[in-house]
Structures are given as structure tokens and as C-alpha cells.
Amino acid sequence: MNKDSSESSEPLLPSHDVRSSLLLSKAPRKLLAPNWSIIILLLLVVYLSIIESIQLFWHKVSSPPYSPANTVLRNEQHFLYRTDDTVYRGEPSEELDSAWDELLLALNIRASPEEMALNHENVTNAVRLPDGDYVALLGVYHQLHCLNTLRMIIYSDYYSQHDDDERVRKIDWNPHHTTHCIESIRRSLMCHADVALYGVEWIADSHEAENMRLRSNAEVTCVNWDAVNSWAKERALVRHQYKVAPGPFEQKH
Numbered sequence: 075m076n077k078d079s080s081e082s083s084e085p086l087l088p089s090h091d092v093r094s095s096l097l098l099s100k101a102p103r104k105l106l107a108p109n110w111s112i113i114i115l116l117l118l119v120v121y122l123s124i125i126e127s128i129q130l131f132w133h134k135v136s137s138p139p140y141s142p143a144n145t146v147l148r149n150e151q152h153f154l155y156r157t158d159d160t161v162y163r164g165e166p167s168e169e170l171d172s173a174w175d176e177l178l179l180a181l182n183i184r185a186s187p188e189e190m191a192l193n194h195e196n197v198t199n200a201v202r203l204p205d206g207d208y209v210a211l212l213g214v215y216h217q218l219h220c221l222n223t224l225r226m227i228i229y230s231d232y233y234s235q236h237d238d239d240e241r242v243r244k245i246d247w248n249p250h251h252t253t254h255c256i257e258s259i260r261r262s263l264m265c266h267a268d269v270a271l272y273g274v275e276w277i278a279d280s281h282e283a284e285n286m287r288l289r290s291n292a293e294v295t296c297v298n299w300d301a302v303n304s305w306a307k308e309r310a311l312v313r314h315q316y317k318v319a320p321g322p323f324e325q326k327h
């Protein structure tokens with residue numbers, strides 16, 4: 075106690091000689107010493123929180139938003155420009171429709187309550203399966219379904235004769251649904267903004283109707299489709315092969 079009080083009174087001592095002025099110059103240093111460690115500690119806290127914020131921010135911008143299918147996403151390089159026809163192109167036929175049906179097999183899939191929670195879904199009125207899982211779709215299948223609807227509308231004569239409820243290709247003629255489909259494809263295209271470069275080449279005299287075509291040697295980064303499709307097929311709810319639990323608006327019959 076005595077020592078403490080003598081120390082705290084040191085700065086108040088009159089500075090008559092070198093010794094007392096030395097004491098004076100020593101005393102403030104003693105008072106400042108604990109302040110420096112607080113300042114260093116504060117700087118450290120500020121430094122660490124800045125690092126933490128940068129890491130959080132970087133994690134947010136570098137990792138994709140949640141999807142249960144994120145684990146199977148694998149990028150690969152493809153050529154943008156391809157002239158080979160695929161099974162999805164051409165006039166309507168049994169084979170063409172089968173190809174599109176197969177492509178859309180995993181249009182509806184099941185999602186677990188945990189996956190719906192991770193997706194921040196409001197499941198109050200969500201369509202459920204009798205086992206407790208939910209009916210869900212991946213964006214790409216919704217867009218493909220929309221594209222298929224538009225494709226069928228182009229050949230509406232054929233499809234009004236071949237409208238077959240047993241298959242995914244049952245056409246939805248509702249204009250509200252059709253314009254919604256165009257909107258959904260537009261959003262998706264602009265969201266993913268393919269910026270690969272095309273050139274244009276002459277293929278005929280400039281007076282011909284078809285005188286130019288697009289060409290490109292550009293490569294594009296694509297998701298490996300088979301990996302996504304296999305993942306989705308494993309949890310596919312195949313049309314007419316599953317039942318949903320009664321919804322909250324069900325009338326008593």
C-alpha cells in the first residue's frame with residue numbers, strides 16, 4: 075500500500091534535480107505501459123475481425139448458393155459450336171418424343187425435410203409425399219420442361235393429335251404457362267450469361283435468303299450433365315408412379 079501511494083505520488087514530486095526528473099520521465103512510461111498492451115490487443119481484435127469478414131465475404135461470393143446437387147457439379151470444357159444433330163432435334167416422331175421424355179425423366183424429384191430447411195423453404199403448404207419427403211425440381215429440369223413445351227407448341231398440329239397423358243410430353247396449352255416458360259428460360263439464359271464468342275461466315279451470295287451462318291472455335295465451360303442427371307434420376311418421382319399426400323385445401327368428399 076505504501077509503495078503504491080509513493081509511486082503514484084512520484085509524478086507530483088518537484089523536479090529539482092536530475093534524479094527527480096529521471097523519476098518523472100520514468101513514471102509516465104509506467105502509466106503508458108498497460109495502455110499500449112490494450113491498444114495492441116484492440117488492434118489485434120480489429121485485424122482479426124477484418125480478416126474474418128473478408129473470409130466470410132469471400133466464402134459467400136466464391137461458394138455457390140445451396141443445392142443438394144452441388145456435390146455432383148463438375149465442370150468440363152466443350153466446344154461452343156457443334157454441327158452434329160442430336161436425338162433432341164427434328165420433326166416430331168416417336169423416337170424424338172422418347173428422347174425428350176427420357177431427358178425429362180427426373181423433372182420431379184424428392185427432397186428431404188433437411189434439404190428443404192437448408193434451402194430456406196417455407197413448407198407450410200408444400201406438396202409432400204406419403205413418406206414425409208417433399209416434391210421438388212432442379213432449375214435446369216424446369217427450364218428443359220419449358221423448352222419442350224415451346225417445342226411442342228411449334229408442332230401443335232401433331233401434338234394435339236398425339237396428346238398422351240401417360241407421358242411427360244402432355245402439352246400445356248395454357249398461354250399463362252407458355253409465357254411463364256419463355257420468361258423462365260430468358261431469366262436463366264441471362265443469369266448464366268454465356269459470353270463465348272461467335273464469328274459469322276458467308277455461305278452464299280448476299281442476295282440469297284440464307285447467306286451467313288455463325289461459326290465459333292470458342293470453348294465453353296459446361297457442367298457434366300450425366301453427373302447431374304444421374305443424381306436427379308436416383309431421386310426421380312416418375313410420372314404416374316408416385317402419389318402425393320393430401321394437401322391442406324383438400325375438400326371432404
Ligand SMILES: *[C@@H]1O[C@H](CO)[C@@H](O)[C@H](O)[C@H]1NC(C)=O
Nearest residue numbers: 194195196197198199200322
Ligand atoms: C409460409 O407459407 C404460408 C402459406 O403460403 C404463409 O401463410 C405463411 O405466411 C408463410 N410463412 C412465412 C414465414 O413466410
